[in-house]
Amino acid sequence: xxxxVYNGSVSGEPAIAVSQLSKVYGGKAAVDGLTLTVPRGSFFxxxxxxxxGKTTTIRMLMGLAPPTSGEISILGFSLPDGAIEIKxxxxxxPDESLLFDHLTGAEYIEFVARMYSIPRATARERARExxxxxxxxxxxxxxxxxxxxxxRKRVAMAAALVxxxxxxxxxxxxxxxxxxxxxxxxxxxxxxxxxxxxxxxxSHVLEVVERLCDRVAIINEGRIIVEDSMTALRSGAETxxxxxxxxxxxxxxxxxxxxx
Amino acid sequence: xxxxxxxxxxxxxxxxxxxxxxxNLAVSAVSAGLSAVWYGGCVVFAVLLAQVFSxxxxxxxxxxxxxxGLLLGFxxxxxxxxxxxxxxxxxxxxxLLVYPVEPSRLFGLELALRAATTSEMTIVLTxxxxxxxxxxxxxxxGPLALAGFAAFNICLSAGTRDFMVRMxxxxxxxxxxxxxxxxxxxxxxxxIAMGYGEKVAGLFRGGPGAPVWPWSAAALLCGERPxxxxxxxxxxxxxxxxxxGRFQHARTLRFDAxxxxxxxxxxxxxxxxxxxxxxxxxxxxxxxxxxxxxxxEIRFLVRAPRFRLVFIMGxxxxxxxxxxxxxxxxxxxxxxxxxxxxxxxxxxxxxGDVCFWNVFGFDRLAAQLYWAMPAPFSTxxxxxxxxxxxxxxxxxxxxxxxxxxxxxxLDAVRIxxxxxxxxxxxLYVMALGNLTSTTxxxxxxxxxxxxSGAPGKLQALMLLLYPVASxxxxxxxxxxxxxxxxxxxxxxxxxxxxxxxxxxxxxxESALEAAEKNKEKLLAALGQGEGVMQA
Numbered sequence: 039x040x041x042x043v044y045n046g047s048v049s050g051e052p053a054i055a056v057s058q059l060s061k062v063y064g065g066k067a068a069v070d071g072l073t074l075t076v077p078r079g080s081f082f083x084x085x086x087x088x089x090x091g092k093t094t095t096i097r098m099l100m101g102l103a104p105p106t107s108g109e110i111s112i113l114g115f116s117l118p119d120g121a122i123e124i125k126x127x128x129x130x131x132p133d134e135s136l137l138f139d140h141l142t143g144a145e146y147i148e149f150v151a152r153m154y155s156i157p158r159a160t161a162r163e164r165a166r167e168x169x170x171x172x173x174x175x176x177x178x179x180x181x182x183x184x185x186x187x188x189x190r191k192r193v194a195m196a197a198a199l200v201x202x203x204x205x206x207x208x209x210x211x212x213x214x215x216x217x218x219x220x221x222x223x224x225x226x227x228x229x230x231x232x233x234x235x236x237x238x239x240x241s242h243v244l245e246v247v248e249r250l251c252d253r254v255a256i257i258n259e260g261r262i263i264v265e266d267s268m269t270a271l272r273s274g275a276e277t278x279x280x281x282x283x284x285x286x287x288x289x290x291x292x293x294x295x296x297x298x
Numbered sequence: 299x300x301x302x303x304x305x306x307x308x309x310x311x312x313x314x315x316x317x318x319x320x321x322n323l324a325v326s327a328v329s330a331g332l333s334a335v336w337y338g339g340c341v342v343f344a345v346l347l348a349q350v351f352s353x354x355x356x357x358x359x360x361x362x363x364x365x366x367g368l369l370l371g372f373x374x375x376x377x378x379x380x381x382x383x384x385x386x387x388x389x390x391x392x393x394l395l396v397y398p399v400e401p402s403r404l405f406g407l408e409l410a411l412r413a414a415t416t417s418e419m420t421i422v423l424t425x426x427x428x429x430x431x432x433x434x435x436x437x438x439x440g441p442l443a444l445a446g447f448a449a450f451n452i453c454l455s456a457g458t459r460d461f462m463v464r465m466x467x468x469x470x471x472x473x474x475x476x477x478x479x480x481x482x483x484x485x486x487x488x489x490i491a492m493g494y495g496e497k498v499a500g501l502f503r504g505g506p507g508a509p510v511w512p513w514s515a516a517a518l519l520c521g522e523r524p525x526x527x528x529x530x531x532x533x534x535x536x537x538x539x540x541x542x543g544r545f546q547h548a549r550t551l552r553f554d555a556x557x558x559x560x561x562x563x564x565x566x567x568x569x570x571x572x573x574x575x576x577x578x579x580x581x582x583x584x585x586x587x588x589x590x591x592x593x594x595e596i597r598f599l600v601r602a603p604r605f606r607l608v609f610i611m612g613x614x615x616x617x618x619x620x621x622x623x624x625x626x627x628x629x630x631x632x633x634x635x636x637x638x639x640x641x642x643x644x645x646x647x648x649x650g651d652v653c654f655w656n657v658f659g660f661d662r663l664a665a666q667l668y669w670a671m672p673a674p675f676s677t678x679x680x681x682x683x684x685x686x687x688x689x690x691x692x693x694x695x696x697x698x699x700x701x702x703x704x705x706x707x708l709d710a711v712r713i714x715x716x717x718x719x720x721x722x723x724x725l726y727v728m729a730l731g732n733l734t735s736t737t738x739x740x741x742x743x744x745x746x747x748x749x750s751g752a753p754g755k756l757q758a759l760m761l762l763l764y765p766v767a768s769x770x771x772x773x774x775x776x777x778x779x780x781x782x783x784x785x786x787x788x789x790x791x792x793x794x795x796x797x798x799x800x801x802x803x804x805x806x807e808s809a810l811e812a813a814e815k816n817k818e819k820l821l822a823a824l825g826q827g828e829g830v831m832q833a
Contacts, residue, residue, distance in 0.1 A: 102396065122399075122400060123398075126398040136393050138313065140312070140313035140314075140316045141309060141316065142316070149308070149309045149312075152301055152304070152305030152308075153302055153305055153398070155301055158301075
């Protein structure tokens with residue numbers, strides 16, 4: 039990738055390589071033999087209907103849920119052995135449960151920065167700048183637990199950027215974020231990709247994915263049913279939404295409800 | 299790594315500071331003042347202890363005062379971290395797993411955090427240690443024994459906290475965990491009431507010879523007659539505490555709440571649960587939309603861990619807490635002979651927060667539907683009140699069964715008395731509750747078994763309003779005493795009930811007006827935050 043600024047990770051390896059990954063909850067496979075490769079420098083959209091296994095996959099990639107079986111390699115390091123090396127290089131926009139509700143936005147970003155060994159003074163300065171950028175500086179002493187959904191996503195995004203990671207793992211980053219905030223987030227992510235970073239995100243907003251991502255995978259019932267480049271997927275007349283509905287939403291029409 | 303440790307300790311500190319109200323300067327000043335008084339008091343107490351234990355004449359205190367003192371310290375050390383974990387004021391180690399920190403180092407951090415959150419004990423023990431070290435009649439390794447005792451406590455409390463946190467994340471088990479915590483507070487009272495006080499105290503003191511407990515072993519090592527056996531006992535307890543803490547910590551890091559709560563048989567046909575059975579009656583005696591509202595309320599409350607906990611507490615904890623006042627010599631006293639009524643009224647107090655004073659709390663922003671749907675708002679309040687009344691009656695029934703099981707005084711008159719007194723009080727509580735619910739709503743997190751966040755003004759208001767609502771029952775007791783007859787009790791209650799019905803009617807009108815007037819403010823308050831802070 040021209041202009042790449044990152045080093046340290048095993049170059050030439052894909053950003054994410056997952057092989058035969060499975061996660062079983064109470065006898066039911068949430069993720070079922072998933073095999074996936076995310077090239078470096080790509081903007082990868084991971085789509086699927088509710089309950090398809092997207093969040094479970096992301097949780098396994100983050101090292102929060104151990105897989106039942108299968109292998110995960112991120113930036114050339116295998117999980118769980120290379121977990122620390124991987125964590126140093128990734129930025130997370132997790133689901134809301136990973137935020138510390140009793141910290142303010144500034145405190146949270148500063149804390150995250152220091153966890154990535156950024157000196158305190160720099161961490162504080164970056165926290166201030168990021169809060170300003172994401173228009174959260176007016177929240178002042180408000181705690182994250184008192185934030186709205188959109189504010190929580192914005193603070194998570196700001197914290198993900200604070201150490202300039204090589205790979206971003208994002209679970210519904212635009213959920214609840216207003217148009218201005220979403221635009222800012224998209225621009226920032228595109229800029230990061232231009233500089234060689236990789237973005238792996240889940241989203242239900244297909245228009246956003248269609249505009250941002252250069253590669254897409256669709257998961258349903260724990261299995262990948264479509265994986266291709268956006269260019270190849272859109273070579274026909276179908277939009278991404280048409281493709282998505284076709285592959286996962288067959289037979290769901292309101293015709294069956296004659297009273298409606 | 300040191301930077302990360304500092305960052306984690308700093309975040310824990312900030313979380314604790316932020317846990318207390320910070321909305322304005324005055325509140326912050328009061329919070330800071332209270333903290334200063336509390337920790338200042340600990341320091342003063344530690345200095346006093348240092349002085350007392352440094353006196354050669356007081357060397358004997360290591361045998362008489364130190365063991366029970368250390369036992370109290372042990373209880374403090376174990377209970378406070380669990381309480382902090384339930385309120386959310388403590389950092390979750392699992393959340394740190396996403397950062398580049400070696401999981402093996404997290405245990406050390408966990409111990410440091412447990413020590414930090416119970417710093418009062420560290421301050422007090424430091425005072426004792428200084429005193430022991432300065433006392434010429436006592437061995438110099440006394441402080442070392444106390445350090446070992448502290449290490450045991452910190453390891454054990456880390457393990458206990460981890461265990462409880464996992465319990466709180468498991469469906470069905472979280473209510474049991476909550477109940478366990480509140481029951482711990484009632485255990486000493488129960489032991490004393492059942493006449494086992496001296497026996498249990500003797501057990502914890504330990505007899506002559508080798509000490510059994512860590513506090514008695516540590517105290518013995520600090521005294522004039524230390525023994526190798528005491529050192530071995532303390533070392534064994536510390537090692538066991540470390541192993542327990544480490545084991546629980548590793549389990550917590552591996553814990554996946556989603557996995558733990560996953561159903562074993564996802565394809566099995568849904569069973570007809572308690573919620574289904576309990577919510578069947580409104581459709582038989584009420585008409586829609588009231589029936590639908592009551593049915594929805596019952597289903598929701600039965601599935602809410604927070605409600606389930608207070609409801610279960612009514613006929614378990616409630617019985618236990620009143621038992622000492624009704625057992626032994628107190629059996630013929632006021633509480634003893636009215637045990638069922640007192641316990642039932644206490645259960646009404648427990649249900650108050652979720653059923654009466656803040657009825658829209660669990661609905662959060664969904665409450666806006668009540669203003670949007672084509673039904674009068676009075677139907678909503680009446681529906682919520684009927685649901686509350688249903689659960690109150692159910693609670694009294696369960697308490698009566700509990701009384702029969704523990705052989706508390708019980709007959710038909712007492713049962714009728716309990717129902718009548720509780721329903722009459724509930725009438726007044728509902729009247730007042732409708733007003734507070736439409737003027738001072740706040741969001742509650744139904745999925746948390748225990749209340750989190752600092753107590754708000756509603757709790758303070760409840761302390762004031764509940765005695766007011768209990769006046770009619772007190773008058774009924776007064777009438778029975780004055781006229782020496784059961785008829786007087788029921789006649790007074792009937793009169794209070796009639797007045798209560800009028801009060802309820804009037805307050806309902808006022809509540810409807812308030813609901814309309816405060817609609818925007820209420821919805822803004824109920825919609826505040828998506829996190830757990832308002833819970």
